[in-house]
Amino acid sequence: MSSEQNDTGRRAATIRDVATMAGVGIATVSRVINGKPVTPDLAERVTRAAERLGYRQDLTASSLRRADRRTHTLGLVLEDAANPFSAALHRAVEDAAAERGMLLLAGSTDEDPVRERGLLKTFTARRVDGLIVVPTGQNYTDLDAARRAGTPVVCVDRRTTAPQVDTVTVDxxxxxxxxxxxxxxxxxxxxxxxxxxxxxxxxxxxxxxxxxxxxxxxxxxxxxxxxxxxxxxxxxxxxxxxxxxxxxxxxxxxxxxxxxxxxxxxxxxxxxxxxxxxxxxxxxxxxxxxxxxxxxxxxxxHSAIGREAADLLFDRLDGERGPARHRVLPTRYLARGSGEIPAAQDR
Amino acid sequence: MSSEQNDTGRRAATIRDVATMAGVGIATVSRVINGKPVTPDLAERVTRAAERLGYRQDLTASSLRRADRRTHTLGLVLEDAANPFSAALHRAVEDAAAERGMLLLAGSTDEDPVRERGLLKTFTARRVDGLIVVPTGQNYTDLDAARRAGTPVVCVDRRTTAPQVDTVTVDxxxxxxxxxxxxxxxxxxxxxxxxxxxxxxxxxxxxxxxxxxxxxxxxxxxxxxxxxxxxxxxxxxxxxxxxxxxxxxxxxxxxxxxxxxxxxxxxxxxxxxxxxxxxxxxxxxxxxxxxxxxxxxxxxxHSAIGREAADLLFDRLDGERGPARHRVLPTRYLARGSGEIPAAQDR
DNA sequence: CCAAGGGGTGGAAACGTTTCGCAGAACGTA
DNA sequence: TACGTTCTGCGAAACGTTTCCACCCCTTGG
Structure with a gap:
């Protein structure tokens, strides 16, 4: 606890602190942070000041004010994060999201529509940019509410009765x-x-x-x-x-x-x-x-399913407004022996 | 697209809209939302107005202003979300988090310290309340930076050289x-x-x-x-x-x-x-x-590990300031046959 | 009947950021 | 040199919420 910055004491440095230390306006600091053009000299001063103050941008404040109001977060509603199917889906979606600099908020329903509702509520309250959902299927009003509130929804693995929702399933x-x-x-x-x-x-x-x-x-x-x-x-x-x-x-x-x-x-x-x-x-x-x-x-x-779901969602985030799309992926039979056992004569 | 609320048109209802419709002040609406005492009559009017407007609290704005600045979000840094160990850990932590009304932001490092650093950076930028990390172990400065910035960190599965960080491992x-x-x-x-x-x-x-x-x-x-x-x-x-x-x-x-x-x-x-x-x-x-x-x-x-990690973290969130704690859980040998094969005489 | 006290309500300020509008500087041209 | 234009940086406003503080009204005790 010697020269540390904020173990519990001083509050975290803000953009304003950086501005005063660098001797520039807060708008300039904001521009530097967001990579917008700025005179090299000033940019340098800002970077150094930020460094010295241990400044970390606050993305919650940022997305609150931002014109597009994007949080760069996706909500993922799974049946059970521990299930291999969910885990593989999680990873596939994560990779697709990472390519766009987005992060995943994930939760499990255990097929309980009450938990599903809870997850959808807090996800939308946190203003996720989009939702990828393995729906319990017992109630679609929440999905519909999310979509109507402006959060695009893609259902995975299962069709849903909710209108206007893209889906990815297999045949x-x-x-x-x-x-x-x-x-x-x-x-x-x-x-x-x-x-x-x-x-x-x-x-x-x-x-x-x-x-x-x-x-x-x-x-x-x-x-x-x-x-x-x-x-x-x-x-x-x-x-x-x-x-x-x-x-x-x-x-x-x-x-x-x-x-x-x-x-x-x-x-x-x-x-x-x-x-x-x-x-x-x-x-x-x-x-x-x-x-x-x-x-x-x-x-x-699994990874094709996750990827496809993410792509459909990104499409919506990029402004696609067309009717619901339903992607159906093929399955593949893997013969390993147990399915090739012939019927016994004597049974 | 008939009488829908916000398919893309009108902006989402805010606390202020609710206040005017209910004919009360915004402070009262806030109080109702957060379950603080309010005259039943007013509470009723607020609830009804919120209902009619399809109002959804914006948790990003909320946590920005809140005194404790809590986002009710935990960051979980895994090796690979698709790996059964990570998946089980994810689920265990999720359950513990859910009990406290917290959600999980999860990401995979694939043992790449660069990805680890990226995840830690965006997690802290999003102001997660705490971090549970399976560290790649090749670099602890980011973990330390997070902790110093005021975000408690618990390392799981592996010890870390980062100082002052709680850990949960097995023997x-x-x-x-x-x-x-x-x-x-x-x-x-x-x-x-x-x-x-x-x-x-x-x-x-x-x-x-x-x-x-x-x-x-x-x-x-x-x-x-x-x-x-x-x-x-x-x-x-x-x-x-x-x-x-x-x-x-x-x-x-x-x-x-x-x-x-x-x-x-x-x-x-x-x-x-x-x-x-x-x-x-x-x-x-x-x-x-x-x-x-x-x-x-x-x-x-796995679930004991996840639970223990979450408990250590919650302890810190509840104000525990003591030195780093290191929990070591036992392993259990499961004899299933392959370990019981005797050494062949002739080899 | 009046003064003091207290519970409940409303408006304004604040959280940290982005964006807007403007001012001032720099530069080119007449 | 004067003027118009472009560019860059600055402060203020705004995002939606919680919190502070002042205010009002009702109750209660003198």
């Missing part, structure tokens, strides 16, 4: 349909489906893809083999146990979300059936290729 | 030493070590633990079996391949970071040695238990 139905087709070709006729909470748009889409896929190959949809409304690995594990205990057990499983895939696989290994019952999951898993057999998945390109 | 040495002891008990004498970039504090600590562990059991440290400065799974995979191609190949591997563990395991499976060569990794992996054999790890409690 869930096509992905699942293709998976079902493959399973059928491998001889499977009794396929089960594990689905996430029904409030989640992707859960419904993927289920729809499952239904369509079965219809396309002329297979029956056994209601007893459909387990929806599952959330988290444990729920999926329990559901899988039950499915496999049925007299007419499924020979193949389709899982509609990454944690559910993990849960399903845990149940399979518990019953030592991982080599006999086929499994295809939606969304890739970090070490899926190291398992024996590897878990085949319908993969989505 | 890396003890964790690795115990792992080495176990391997020794299983008969291993030739153990290899895979380490991350040497600029990373934890990488050095874990290596130190490895050295100490070997010494404790009276084992020789073979320099040819030590591979440090590896970053990412691929580097570890390549290094592991090379190690196993040695004439005197190791019978056990100790990996000092989660991605390195993945890379090592990939190499082992490629060579079909996952059942013959032991592997213990530092930091848990999502599906490590599903592999065959499961990957034994020295696990750290």
């Amino acid at each position: 869930n139905r096509v992905g699942v349909r293709a998976a079902v087709k493959r399973l059928h070709e491998a001889g499977h006729r009794r396929m089960a489906f594990l689905g996430d909470l029904r409030s989640i748009w992707t859960a419904e889409e993927r289920y729809a893809g499952f239904v369509e896929g079965l219809a396309a190959v002329g297979c029956v949809l056994h209601p007893s083999l459909v387990r929806r409304g599952l959330h988290g690995a444990e729920a999926a594990q329990e559901a899988t146990r039950e499915l496999l205990a049925l007299t007419h057990a499924p020979t193949a499983l389709v899982s509609g979300q990454n944690l559910l895939t993990v849960g399903a696989r845990m149940a399979l290994q518990e019953l030592r059936l991982q080599h006999r019952v086929a499994l295809i999951g939606f969304d890739d898993l970090p070490m899926a290729g190291l398992l024996e057999p590897g878990i085949s998945v319908i993969a989505q390109d | 890396n040495r003890v964790g690795v030493r115990a792992a080495v002891k176990r391997l020794h008990e299983a008969g291993h004498r030739r153990m290899a070590f895979l380490g991350d970039l040497r600029s990373i504090w934890t990488a050095e600590e874990r290596y130190a633990g490895f050295v100490e562990g070997l010494a404790a059991v009276g084992c020789v440290l073979h320099p040819s079996l030590v591979r440090r400065g590896l970053h990412g799974a691929e580097a570890a995979q390549e290094a592991t391949r090379e190690l196993l191609a040695l004439t005197h190949a190791p019978t056990a591997l100790v990996s000092g970071q989660n991605l390195l563990t993945v890379g090592a395991r990939m190499a082992l499976q490629e060579l079909r040695l996952q059942h013959r060569v032991a592997l213990i990794g530092f930091d848990d992996l999502p599906m490590a238990g599903l592999l065959e054999p499961g990957i034994s790890v020295i696990a750290q409690d």
